[in-house]
Amino acid sequence: MVSEDPLDLAQTAIVRVANIASLLGVQSKRPVCGRLGAELLLVADYLNTAGLDQEEQLRLRISKLLRDVEMICSVQWPDQTSGKSYPLLEAIAQAQSGSPRYSNAQAEIRQGLVNTTSKTGVAAEKAILHLQKFTKRDDTKRREANKDTSRKRNTPAEYPSGINALVHNVLREHMGCTCNHGTVQKVRSGHLARLLLRPPQHTTDQGQVQYDMLFSSAPFWNGSRFGRWQDVQLLVPRVQKSKKRARFSNHSGGTTPPLPPKQLMQVDRGQFCNLISLEANSRICLTIQDGQLQKSGFEPLQQIVEHVPGISLANILEHYHLTAKMKLALAYILAQSVWQYYDSDWMKTRWTSETIQFIKECGSNSACEQGKLFAWKPYLSVRFGDEDPESREFSDVDGEIHRYPRIQALGIMLVEIGIGLPLHRSDEERPAQSLAAKINEDLLLAIQYSKNVKLWRDYDYPNYLGAVDHCLDPGIFALAPCIRGVDDKEEVEGLKQRRNILYDKVIFPLEELLHGTRWMEQLTAIGPLETPAKSSAVQFVAEQSSADDVAVGPPLSRKAAKKTFTEKKAKQWLSRMQRLNSELAQTSPRRVPGSSSARIRIAVLDTGCDDNAPFFLLPDNAPRLKEWKDWVDESDQWQDCHGHGTHLVSLVMKTAPEAHICVARIAKNPNTLLKAGENVAEAISWASKEWKADIISMSFGYADEQQCISGAIRRALWERDDSILFFAAASNYGANDKEMFPARHDSVISIRGTNSNGNFEDFNPPRNWNEETAFGTLGLDVPSAWLSDHDDEVYKSGTSIATAVAAGIAGALLGYVNCKSKEGAFQDVNKKLRTRQGMQAMFRTLAVRTQQEHCLYLAPWKLMGKSDEERQAIFVAALSDIS
Numbered sequence: 113m114v115s116e117d118p119l120d121l122a123q124t125a126i127v128r129v130a131n132i133a134s135l136l137g138v139q140s141k142r143p144v145c146g147r148l149g150a151e152l153l154l155v156a157d158y159l160n161t162a163g164l165d166q167e168e169q170l171r172l173r174i175s176k177l178l179r180d181v182e183m184i185c186s187v188q189w190p191d192q193t194s195g196k197s198y199p200l201l202e203a204i205a206q207a208q209s210g211s212p213r214y215s216n217a218q219a220e221i222r223q224g225l226v227n228t229t230s231k232t233g234v235a236a237e238k239a240i241l242h243l244q245k246f247t248k249r250d251d252t253k254r255r256e257a258n259k260d261t262s263r264k265r266n267t268p269a270e271y272p273s274g275i276n277a278l279v280h281n282v283l284r285e286h287m288g289c290t291c292n293h294g295t296v297q298k299v300r301s302g303h304l305a306r307l308l309l310r311p312p313q314h315t316t317d318q319g320q321v322q323y324d325m326l327f328s329s330a331p332f333w334n335g336s337r338f339g340r341w342q343d344v345q346l347l348v349p350r351v352q353k354s355k356k357r358a359r360f361s362n363h364s365g366g367t368t369p370p371l372p373p374k375q376l377m378q379v380d381r382g383q384f385c386n387l388i389s390l391e392a393n394s395r396i397c398l399t400i401q402d403g404q405l406q407k408s409g410f411e412p413l414q415q416i417v418e419h420v421p422g423i424s425l426a427n428i429l430e431h432y433h434l435t436a437k438m439k440l441a442l443a444y445i446l447a448q449s450v451w452q453y454y455d456s457d458w459m460k461t462r463w464t465s466e467t468i469q470f471i472k473e474c475g476s477n478s479a480c481e482q483g484k485l486f487a488w489k490p491y492l493s494v495r496f497g498d499e500d501p502e503s504r505e506f507s508d509v510d511g512e513i514h515r516y517p518r519i520q521a522l523g524i525m526l527v528e529i530g531i532g533l534p535l536h537r538s539d540e541e542r543p544a545q546s547l548a549a550k551i552n553e554d555l556l557l558a559i560q561y562s563k564n565v566k567l568w569r570d571y572d573y574p575n576y577l578g579a580v581d582h583c584l585d586p587g588i589f590a591l592a593p594c595i596r597g598v599d600d601k602e603e604v605e606g607l608k609q610r611r612n613i614l615y616d617k618v619i620f621p622l623e624e625l626l627h628g629t630r631w632m633e634q635l636t637a638i639g640p641l642e643t644p645a646k647s648s649a650v651q652f653v654a655e656q657s658s659a660d661d662v663a664v665g666p667p668l669s670r671k672a673a674k675k676t677f678t679e680k681k682a683k684q685w686l687s688r689m690q691r692l693n694s695e696l697a698q699t700s701p702r703r704v705p706g707s708s709s710a711r712i713r714i715a716v717l718d719t720g721c722d723d724n725a726p727f728f729l730l731p732d733n734a735p736r737l738k739e740w741k742d743w744v745d746e747s748d749q750w751q752d753c754h755g756h757g758t759h760l761v762s763l764v765m766k767t768a769p770e771a772h773i774c775v776a777r778i779a780k781n782p783n784t785l786l787k788a789g790e791n792v793a794e795a796i797s798w799a800s801k802e803w804k805a806d807i808i809s810m811s812f813g814y815a816d817e818q819q820c821i822s823g824a825i826r827r828a829l830w831e832r833d834d835s836i837l838f839f840a841a842a843s844n845y846g847a848n849d850k851e852m853f854p855a856r857h858d859s860v861i862s863i864r865g866t867n868s869n870g871n872f873e874d875f876n877p878p879r880n881w882n883e884e885t886a887f888g889t890l891g892l893d894v895p896s897a898w899l900s901d902h903d904d905e906v907y908k909s910g911t912s913i914a915t916a917v918a919a920g921i922a923g924a925l926l927g928y929v930n931c932k933s934k935e936g937a938f939q940d941v942n943k944k945l946r947t948r949q950g951m952q953a954m955f956r957t958l959a960v961r962t963q964q965e966h967c968l969y970l971a972p973w974k975l976m977g978k979s980d981e982e983r984q985a986i987f988v989a990a991l992s993d994i995s
Contacts, residue, residue: 117608118174119159124272126181126199127156132218133225144236145229151245152181158247169290177246184239185224198898206256208349208402209849272323272350276456278349279323279669282405284457284496286384289331290975297467302331303388304716304748306341306422306469306491307458308415309449311635320347320399321786326471326491327388327414331748341471342388343395352941376406377524415473418483421676421750422469422491422732425726426534427526427900429465432641434532437569437631438487441638442621443529443576445488450522451619455607458492462503463521465534467493468671474891484640502551505607506594511548514555515594523583524558528577531567534901575625586919588856620765645991666691678893681868685890685971686766689921692976693769696928710772712927713738714764714807714919715799717792718757718985720777723750727762727897727905739774743791751776754781755898759908760811760916762897767920770927785812793820800828806926806946809919810840810860811912825859835946839863839919841911843877851877859948859957865891870960872970875910879966887955889917890972920952921972929987938984944991 137146152691182198193217203217229236248932249839289302302846308324323346329339364912379387387396387407388541428434434442446468453459461467469491470699472483503507507517518969528534535557545553561567562580592609595602648965720726720742728734740750753759754834761775779788792810799805808828828836840855842864855862864876866888879886891914933942944950958975959968975983 114142114863117604118178119170121198121205122174122178122181124160125178125198125205126159127203129181129185129201129221129225130156132221135226136222136229140226142229144233144240145225148225148229148236148240148243151240154453155243161946169947173246174676174798179241179243181732183546184228185221187224187227188842194944195489199571211402226530240540240957270452274452275321275348275350276458278347278400278403280457280496282403283346285381286379286405287496288382289385291331291385291389291607295450298740299411302748303385304328304421305496306471307494309445309468309492311445311488312448312452312463317648319350321350322347324415328748329389331385339389340391340419341417342390343413343417344388345397345411345414347397347399349399352697376408377403378407379407379685388486400924409411418474420472421723422467422471422493423485423729424724425466425468425470425490425808426528426643427729428470428485428487428531429528429532430536430900430903431726432485434487434529434641435441435633437629438638438641439529439532439571440573440576440626440629440631441635442487443579444619444626444635445525446490446529447522448526448617449492449580450518450613451614454518454611454614458494459505459518460500460503461492461495462988463492463518463525463616465525465528468525469493485637486640488636488638507817508596509548509551511546511552513552513924514584516589516610517551519588520551520555520558522618523580524554526576526580526583527558527562530571530580535561538879555584567812573625575621575628576892579621588617610906614838638980646708652781676893677865679895681905682892684888685868688973689767689924690769692972693924695976695993696924697770710930712768712923712930713774713803713805714755714768714771714808714809715739715776715795715803715805716761716764716809716811717775717776717778717795717799717915718760719754719779719781720744720752720757721750721761721775722758722899724900725758725762725897726900726903727765731770733762736772737761737775737904737980738772738775738840741775741794741795741798742777743788744777744780750775752899755902755906756782756811756912758898759906760809763894763913763916764809764920764923766896768923768927771920771923774799774805779812782812786814789814789818789820791822794816796821796828800832801848805836807837807839807922809915810838810854811915813841813843813855815849817853817857820859821854822857824907825854825857829859831876834948835943835947836859837919837922837951839915841915844910844912844945845874845877845880846874851880858881860889861948862916863891863915863918864967865911866907866962866969867892870962870971871910872962872964872967872969885956886958886967886968887918887952888967889914889921891917918970920972925951925972928983932980932984941984941987942993945987947994948995950991953994954987954990957986 130149133145133149133152135149137143137149176197178201182201185200200217200221203213204221207214207217227235228239261647276316283305286302287305299767304327306326308326310324325344325346326341327344329342344486384405390396393413394412394718395413397408397411397413399406399408440587446463448460450463470485470487470489471490471491472485474483502517503521504517504804504848507515535554560585562577568577589610592606592613594606594610598606624634626635721737721740723734723737728737737750742746742748746750756775757775761773765771765773776799778791778795796808799808838854838860840857840860840862841848841852842855842862843852851862852861862880862883864886865873867873868890870888873890873892876886876888892909893907893909894909894913894917895905895907926942929938929942929945930948932938944953955970956968958972959970964970974986978986
């Protein structure tokens with residue numbers, strides 16, 4: 113039984129037999145053998161250039177062709193071969209050059225050709241005649257048909273059958289992380305993996321298939337994002353020619369030449385972590401030989417990128433402007449990549465505007481100030497784990513409209529790229545829905561936007577819209593539907609036909625559009641994305657924002673709401689804080705990496721952080737997000753399903769613009785905090801030990817003491833010799849409830865909320881009986897970032913907001929003193945200010961008395977407009993009584 117498509121087998125095997133015949137003709141001085149080789153090459157070329165409309169006729173004749181060529185090569189010729197088995201052709205086509213199987217087949221074919229061309233040469237002439245009849249039959253009609261369809265008939269080159277599966281399977285076996293324990297862990301994809309999606313087709317001069325990938329050098333459970341991106345090149349020998357109709361740019365009509373010998377070293381299972389964790393500033397070169405991963409050496413870096421997580425396509429579309437050329441190039445590369453990998457395990461990861469990522473590139477090996485993003489260099493965020501149920505080739509879930517999830521997902525991405533706005537919403541943002549309802553909602557929304565002419569006024573290319581319509585059409589594969597229960601051969605044949613339809617109806621129209629605009633030649637020369645800017649489509653479908661913490665619904669048109677008086681005043685308060693920080697920075701010495709004046713580290717324990725929000729895309733903000741750990745989902749990706757944590761993180765960063773931020777996701781939303789006590793305790797310990805945080809901010813609380821949290825606070829203080837600060841929100845229930853835990857813990861600084869003038873709000877709880885004073889700061893209608901689906905800032909109130917502001921003020925004070933710690937009295941000030949007693953003393957000095965007894969309004973305006981000497985005197989006086 114033939115182990116692969118007969119057309120693929122014929123194309124590959126006949127080329128190799130032709131080369132053996134041609135070489136034999138030269139070596140043995142047999143002209144007829146050389147002629148036989150030439151005719152075989154003509155047959156291979158005939159197969160190589162055949163169009164889709166000729167495939168059915170070829171399949172009727174291909175068995176006879178294979179049988180004839182097998183007989184020519186057989187030592188026992190002219191005996192007939194039995195059935196549909198072609199052992200010699202299968203061996204020469206499938207075996208790797210130089211392997212024992214290949215060498216044996218080559219020797220037997222050579223001897224068979226000697227027999228065929230010996231004596232009078234009658235057998236050889238007969239064989240040549242058969243080959244000529246094959247290529248000349250209906251040749252005139254074919255030439256006429258190809259006049260108008262020549263471009264369409266030459267589909268992009270494919271990777272040889274099985275290559276994609278081989279690479280994915282080998283990498284999957286090596287992705288079990290051993291970083292922590294030295295043994296392969298059950299959790300896969302501990303290291304982030306990114307596959308570069310390239311325009312067709314990427315092969316080397318030696319005929320090897322090349323994969324360019326990035327792996328994070330550290331796994332997510334180490335508590336940090338990762339150390340660095342490791343550039344990896346993976347070369348896989350093409351064990352066979354490309355499939356029917358495939359055209360490689362380096363095609364010469366011959367077999368793949370033997371690869372030059374290299375010193376290969378096998379990468380055993382469990383060693384991959386060590387390899388990608390080298391951080392040697394070089395490109396790791398790997399290959400796969402006989403199903404085993406091999407290291408072939410190191411080269412200069414090719415993928416020179418910033419060592420920060422990528423930016424999702426959804427984020428790019430929402431915050432950057434893509435020109436028409438960029439959109440078309442990106443759409444074509446994504447569509448062609450879906451076609452290339454359609455029947456492989458690379459599709460087990462859902463291809464969406466969230467899993468398609470972009471990574472900023474630098475121009476050289478040296479560190480770059482500002483990386484550049486290129487629309488034509490998308491990466492797939494790969495997870496080497498179980499198949500996503502929404503990424504299967506065919507879905508039989510009851511109620512679904514579109515049965516081909518991969519095609520629907522591509523169509524949605526094409527809509528998003530075309531209108532310049534992501535449509536995807538996370539599951540947390542939807543009401544409870546069945547899987548079918550959710551998938552249908554995505555489809556119908558995409559169809560709705562694809563028909564809205566207002567969204568396409570700057571990008572109304574008929575070819576592009578036609579490709580979109582075909583993807584979103586549930587009947588796209590009506591001529592080749594997936595049928596359950598058929599045998600393997602029929603299933604493979606149906607899958608191949610669906611890929612052909614995908615190419616004809618989606619990839620080819622985009623390719624034609626690129627040729628028509630003459631952008632195809634410029635595909636990999638398109639410049640970088642400009643500074644973040646919204647496209648015209650965004651305002652039209654901007655999302656409706658509620659004043660409450662609510663999930664966001666489908667994109668709707670709206671005008672920006674007019675700001676209230678308190679919102680304006682809060683914004684002015686933050687601007688004043690920004691001016692103070694600028695003054696402090698101007699007189700601070702320049703930081704030297706690794707010195708004692710390293711930046712202050714503030715840990716925020718909350719619902720996480722959406723690092724795709726516009727605030728974090730700004731060049732000065734993105735690098736300050738230093739550490740991440742998720743105690744909810746153990747995800748290596750920064751995320752926030754609610755928005756509360758994102759708001760707090762950005763607020764801390766505004767108030768302390770020189771600090772580095774560490775984020776601990778301890779709950780999915782505020783409602784789940786009641787069960788998150790252990791997460792909080794573990795996060796406190798981690799922030800203190802692993803992150804060396806100077807400040808820990810907790811904008812939440814419990815009615816009752818949580819012993820595990822109390823224990824974690826005590827241990828952290830003991831291990832850090834009291835040099836760590838804890839801030840927590842008092843309560844938002846006014847006099848109806850007492851101060852919450854951990855705010856009332858005797859080692860924590862409790863924070864209440866005020867308006868911009870320092871008046872304590874009525875949502876604050878009464879002062880705790882053992883508190884000498886209660887501190888409050890800005891906590892009313894404070895603007896800051898929200899989730900990435902919000903263009904504008906969101907205004908929030910409460911003691912949780914004030915806690916973030918207070919933690920930021922403490923960070924700004926520590927940062928200023930830390931930079932001057934070598935200057936006389938500042939050495940002692942720096943040590944004292946890191947304790948709860950010292951920071952409270954400093955707060956009392958800077959704070960203003962209010963009309964409420966024992967309630968102090970914290971605002972550091974006393975430091976504004978002062979010289980360094982005057983500021984030093986304020987710090988020294990405030991801390992003089994602290995031992």
